[in-house]
Amino acid sequence: MSDLTNRILVINPGSTSTKIGVFDNEVPIFEKTIRHEQGVISQFNNIIEQYEFRKKVILESLDVEGINISKLKAVCGRGGLLRPIEGGTYRVNEEMLTDLRAGYAGEHASNLGGIIANEIASGLNIPAYIVDPVVVDELDPLARISGFALIERKSIFHALNQKAVARRVAKELGKKYEELNLIVAHMGGGITVGVHRQGRVVDVNNGLHGDGPFSPERAGTVPAGDLVALCYSGEYYYDEVMKKLVGQGGLVGYLNTNDAITVEKMIENGDEKASLVYTAMAYQVAKEIGSASVVLSGKVDAIVLTGGLAYGKEFVRSISDQVNWIADVIVQPGENELQALAEGALRVLRGEEQEKQYPNPIKKSETVLKGR
Numbered sequence: 572m573s574d575l576t577n578r579i580l581v582i583n584p585g586s587t588s589t590k591i592g593v594f595d596n597e598v599p600i601f602e603k604t605i606r607h608e609q610g611v612i613s614q615f616n617n618i619i620e621q622y623e624f625r626k627k628v629i630l631e632s633l634d635v636e637g638i639n640i641s642k643l644k645a646v647c648g649r650g651g652l653l654r655p656i657e658g659g660t661y662r663v664n665e666e667m668l669t670d671l672r673a674g675y676a677g678e679h680a681s682n683l684g685g686i687i688a689n690e691i692a693s694g695l696n697i698p699a700y701i702v703d704p705v706v707v708d709e710l711d712p713l714a715r716i717s718g719f720a721l722i723e724r725k726s727i728f729h730a731l732n733q734k735a736v737a738r739r740v741a742k743e744l745g746k747k748y749e750e751l752n753l754i755v756a757h758m759g760g761g762i763t764v765g766v767h768r769q770g771r772v773v774d775v776n777n778g779l780h781g782d783g784p785f786s787p788e789r790a791g792t793v794p795a796g797d798l799v800a801l802c803y804s805g806e807y808y809y810d811e812v813m814k815k816l817v818g819q820g821g822l823v824g825y826l827n828t829n830d831a832i833t834v835e836k837m838i839e840n841g842d843e844k845a846s847l848v849y850t851a852m853a854y855q856v857a858k859e860i861g862s863a864s865v866v867l868s869g870k871v872d873a874i875v876l877t878g879g880l881a882y883g884k885e886f887v888r889s890i891s892d893q894v895n896w897i898a899d900v901i902v903q904p905g906e907n908e909l910q911a912l913a914e915g916a917l918r919v920l921r922g923e924e925q926e927k928q929y930p931n932p933i934k935k936s937e938t939v940l941k942g943r
């Protein structure tokens with residue numbers, strides 16, 4: 572390893588796993604998905620309580636692999652439900668740590684990313700960063716208006732993967748990200764469809780507990796009046812309804828599984844309900860892409876399908892058939908979040924981009940969903 576090599580540790584905490592990677596510049600030298608048994612995770616009352624446990628398993632994994640952390644130049648974690656901020660690479664600072672620990676805008680496994688990165692980095696006297704957290708907010712003022720004056724639309728989406736994939740596609744097309752109009756549909760456990768207008772995501776559905784297509788685990792937009800009636804029916808507690816929307820919504824609610832591969836098998840075996848629901852999920856994604864194309868007045872350079880569901884050939888074909896009249900459809904299955912974290916840190920270490928300081932507030936009136 573030469574002195575010019577930037578060795579970076581990246582950390583992506585998910586609800587059931589912690590993914591880690593060590594990169595020498597852009598090249599991964601070690602990647603691992605550490606799976607956490609449901610029984611182990613459920614011992615903790617909340618995400619923040621998992622901090623010591625997750626940090627320990629990360630350090631043990633690096634140790635077993637023989638990786639000497641003293642050679643690291645930076646540590647980069649996936650950022651969490653912070654205050655709304657614009658995209659980029661942020662240095663972890665005290666204000667960010669306070670918001671991550673408090674769960675400023677709610678609980679999300681990625682709240683641990685910046686905290687663990689900071690803990691490891693501060694012991695080594697190197698910088699800790701987060702890149703494009705789920706709260707990246709570049710919405711146009713028009714996109715914030717929900718139609719209900721008490722509630723503003725929020726930008727909570729797969730910013731890290733969407734932006735990384737958009738940059739990759741731009742490179743493949745021989746253009747800069749900032750020169751293109753792209754529609755990116757990230758289709759994983761949650762589904763978000765972002766309108767990338769010349770490098771800014773000016774409209775996107777809140778894929779956590781907001782709106783948009785339903786997904787393997789989330790309900791997406793539901794008829795508002797019926798939802799209010801259900802909430803006041805006296806049959807459900809607040810947490811029960813939230814769970815039915817997020818975690819037990821979408822495919823889970825209809826078919827009892829969040830696994831699209833299982834659903835495809837059910838369809839192969841002649842399950843008509845599975846076929847209807849799976850087709851409806853593709854239909855809702857296509858509709859969201861259609862409405863995103865209107866935001867761009869039809870001037871769309873490409874539509875990009877990404878996330879785990881983009882491995883599903885029939886699912887992708889069904890969406891493509893409905894939207895390929897708008898623009899070419901480019902399929903980039905899976906997610907490349909570890910690489911995206913490393914590249915975000917590298918851009919700053921190399922001086923190609925300036926590190927941003929949190930909170931760097933965007934100009935808007937803030938509404939947050941506390942405690943969820």
Ligand SMILES: Nc1ncnc2c1ncn2[C@@H]1O[C@H](COP(=O)(O)OP(=O)(O)OP(=O)(O)O)[C@@H](O)[C@H]1O
Pocket residue numbers: 729758759760761762787829830831832833878879880881882883884905906
């Ligand atoms: N080969 C495949 N064919 C069809 N579906 C697949 C395939 N591989 C994975 N999937 C589906 O992709 C979904 C999970 O996607 P992904 O791994 O991107 O989600 P996640 O990382 O858990 O959540 P998120 O992307 O929202 O952060 C699951 O429903 C899974 O069954």
Ligand SMILES: CCCC(=O)O
Pocket residue numbers: 705727728729760761762763777778779
């Ligand atoms: C929508 C934000 C990322 C996620 O949890 O799916």
